[in-house]
Amino acid sequence: MQRSLEKLLLWPSAAFLLTLAAVLSFKLLNGRIRTRGLLVDPATGQVSALRVQQLLVTLACAGAYAAELSDWPRSDRLPPPPDELLMLFAGSNAIVLLHQTFQSVLRAFSRSIRAEKDSPS
DSSP states (O other): OOOHHHHHHHHHHHHHHHHHHHHHHHHHHTTSSSOOTTTTTTTTTOOOOOHHHHHHHHHHHHHHHHHHHEEEEEEOOOOOOOHHHHHHHHHHHHHHHEEEEEHHHHHHHHHHHHHHHSOOO
């Protein structure tokens, strides 16, 4: 009974996911989903290496996990992600967060120095 239910739900689920991917791809390609500035650092206006790195690592981890899914024998649950993928993904995000934190602290420190300099003694 459970096997027939799984088979019954497999095709509509796959059709939904493929349709969703097609709609998102179409909207990305015709400009309905805005991607301008996705990789640009708002502070500098230049392409940010950290944003490019984060995007590539995210896509690589998603692709590697999707490849794991094709080899997973059970259909009742998802496989646990490999520790290497989790460390790569967490490390990439940690680098970005540390950079943003450092930049915020640096800006606040710079503002306080300028305020002290401009204040009358």
